[in-house]
Amino acid sequence: MASISLKNICKVYPNGFEAVKDFNLEVEDKEFIIFVGPSGCGKSTTLRMIAGLEDISSGELTIDGKVMNNIEPKDRDIAMVFQNYALYPHMTVYDNMAFGLKIRKMPKDEIDKRVQEAAKILDLDKLLDRKPKALSGGQRQRVAMGRAIVRNPKVFLMDEPLSNLDAKLRVQMRIEISKLHDRLGATIIYVTHDQTEAMTLGTRIVVMKDGVVQQIDSPQNLYNKPGNLFVAGFIGSPQMNFFPAKIEKEGDSVVAVVGPSRLNVPVAKAKALTDAGYVGKEVTLGIRPEDIHDSQMFIDASPNSVIESTIKVYELLGAEVFLYFDYADTQVTARVDPRTTAKMGDTVKFALDMEKAHFFDKDTEVTITN
Amino acid sequence: MNTNELLQKLNATTGISFSIPKEDMENPEVHAKLEELLSSANNGTDRDFYFQQFLLGQLTDEEVEGGRLRFHLEKNANRVLFLIAFKSPFDEMSLSVLSSLETGNDIIVEMDKHHIVVIRQYRSHQSEEDIYNAAASIVDALGTEAMQAVRVSYDKMSSEFRELSLSYKHAEVALHLGVTFKNGKRIHSYHDLGLEKLLYRISLDDAKEYLDENLPSFDFSSLDNEMRSTIKILFNNQLNIADTAKELYIHRNTLIYRLDKFQKLTGLDLRNFDDAIICKVAMILAEYTK
Incomplete structure (x- = not known):
């Protein structure tokens, strides 16, 4: 397997549009790296530059220390799995997996050895004689993976490989891919727009927006310590709630004024805000739905961070309830215990867990304190 | 054409060397089979040529129909x-x-x-x-x-x-x-090309005139990616502020701040349908005139 280095990689199209700007990343051997971001953020373009299917406008790409910028895709020792994988309808599973090796004129014995090995890994060994139409969606997807595995490449590049599957199968295949990574010990770069997929699969995640890397970090750090407002909003579902707030001094304490409420800011966060000169200034306060509580016990324990509003929508999801309400010109989501007594139309008190609050600069949108 | 000539012709057409036992060189059945093979091989070449000419619009209606019948389409x-x-x-x-x-x-x-x-x-x-x-x-x-x-x-x-x-x-x-x-x-x-297909047909001079009239001294290439994607997503969401802010993962006030900034630069308020149309057309024409 391989290590990959991207240094100051840029992609500029002939019309001047910069699809990827100054992308820097060191991928270690056997890492599972995820590129995630909304449509058009440059994640697929970056993957295609690594594959050699897009020219690199500037910067340097190396695989195992060898500069790859001008190396043909077929000579980069990579294998790809894309979203719209098409199996060859007239070929058996065996031939579908062997096809790429056959057209590269690989000896038959070697092809057979590789196909059998890959089939075993993917649990396809009993299906090798079947045609694609006789396979389930998940089995077809595994054949598509098998076509990449038989190449025995240094790097696997996957571009939204699960997007065309239904939700249930997607979850199942996500687990399969994770197991596959462990079994193959492979270096994988995986593109997705689905942040759940990103959080569950990646050892490290690259969050992109408008061609620019926003943050590269572990799933846990992205969730708990987002580097800016975009990452905070993108990672997590339902997304983080954002309130316009003003930071003020109140005696020895610091408060965040949100609508009619004056929310007490915990000491460490208050210090960070004060030291950075935000007292008297407007900021954005972020709080995740699970950090908004409606239990009386929590409200009693946090009298200085309570807000009140009327429930607009009540959504029971089984293990949890989502409560939707408006506060300070913001639509807010709270994720609460299903035993809640709150119902649609009720006016309810909520306590914000200010220890978990995030503060962002209003203009730069960069995190002040997490 | 004798059998030898047929074999040479087949070799030249297909690149395959055919060999016939000496005793069959005068066999009419073998001769007929070779003629059939040559005809099929020529048809293969003809077929590609026919399709190229047909797709490029270089055949008459009769020729198109003739080819269609000949190739059993x-x-x-x-x-x-x-x-x-x-x-x-x-x-x-x-x-x-x-x-x-x-x-x-x-x-x-x-x-x-x-x-x-x-x-x-x-x-x-x-x-x-x-x-x-x-x-x-x-x-x-x-x-x-x-x-x-x-x-x-x-x-x-x-x-x-x-x-x-x-x-x-x-x-x-x-x-x-x-x-x-x-x-x-x-x-x-x-x-799916929509407006691009229509605007591509107007002359470059007309396109430049439109840009000069509606957005004098503004260059769309000076817009950063963030503003470009904001505008694109706003248009995709039928100018709906709430949906656009949600898709951009930003607070609606941040979106309004960006739109105000664009208005200062161009005089166009993208929340207004007429201004949005001017902007959409101008963005396409700016690409086209580049």
Whole structure:
């Protein structure tokens, strides 16, 4: 397997549009790296530059220390799995997996050895004689993976490989891919727009927006310590709630004024805000739905961070309830215990867990304190 | 033509060396079989040539119909023409992939070193989404198996054979406009081009005049990616502020701040439909006049 280095990689199209700007990343051997971001953020373009299917406008790409910028895709020792994988309808599973090796004129014995090995890994060994139409969606997807595995490449590049599957199968295949990574010990770069997929699969995640890397970090750090407002909003579902707030001094304490409420800011966060000169200034306060509580016990324990509003929508999801309400010109989501007594139309008190609050600069949108 | 001449001709046409036992050289059955083989081989070459000429619109109606009958092609069938543009000249591997993808009725025509046409025949009507997915499969299969970067363009489904020539023209236009206006995309449908298709037909002078009149001293290339994507997503969401802010993962006040900033730069308030139209047209024309 391989290590990959991207240094100051840029992609500029002939019309001047910069699809990827100054992308820097060191991928270690056997890492599972995820590129995630909304449509058009440059994640697929970056993957295609690594594959050699897009020219690199500037910067340097190396695989195992060898500069790859001008190396043909077929000579980069990579294998790809894309979203719209098409199996060859007239070929058996065996031939579908062997096809790429056959057209590269690989000896038959070697092809057979590789196909059998890959089939075993993917649990396809009993299906090798079947045609694609006789396979389930998940089995077809595994054949598509098998076509990449038989190449025995240094790097696997996957571009939204699960997007065309239904939700249930997607979850199942996500687990399969994770197991596959462990079994193959492979270096994988995986593109997705689905942040759940990103959080569950990646050892490290690259969050992109408008061609620019926003943050590269572990799933846990992205969730708990987002580097800016975009990452905070993108990672997590339902997304983080954002309130316009003003930071003020109140005696020895610091408060965040949100609508009619004056929310007490915990000491460490208050210090960070004060030291950075935000007292008297407007900021954005972020709080995740699970950090908004409606239990009386929590409200009693946090009298200085309570807000009140009327429930607009009540959504029971089984293990949890989502409560939707408006506060300070913001639509807010709270994720609460299903035993809640709150119902649609009720006016309810909520306590914000200010220890978990995030503060962002209003203009730069960069995190002040997490 | 005697048997020897036939064998030479076959070799020249197909590149295959045929050998006949001496005792069969005068056998009329063998002679007839060789003539049949040569005719089929010539037909193969003729077929490619016929399709190239037909798609390029260089045949008369009679010639189109004559070819259709000669090559046993159905007059009325559901067909979609995909034009594949290769970044590098295509190779045998690419042709193998395309041949293997076919469902039995595909016609593959090599137009030149960088372009292949695939005419796919379907049993039933296909939705826009089905056709897009078929194009995406071609792009992804050539990328993963032949490791070739391609763009694919297509027209709507045709029901009559002679319409394929127009489909090819439309696919060519879609490819050209796709490269001009939709750089990052690899699949271009003639019917998805909308305003770009219309505005591409106006003269460069008229385009420049429009830009000068509506946005004097403003250069769209000076916009950063963030503002570009904000505008694009606002248009995609029918100017709805809440939906746009949600899709951009930003607070609505942040979006309003960005729109105010754009208004200061251009005088256009994108929350207003008329201003949004001016901006949309100007953005396309700015690309076109570049």
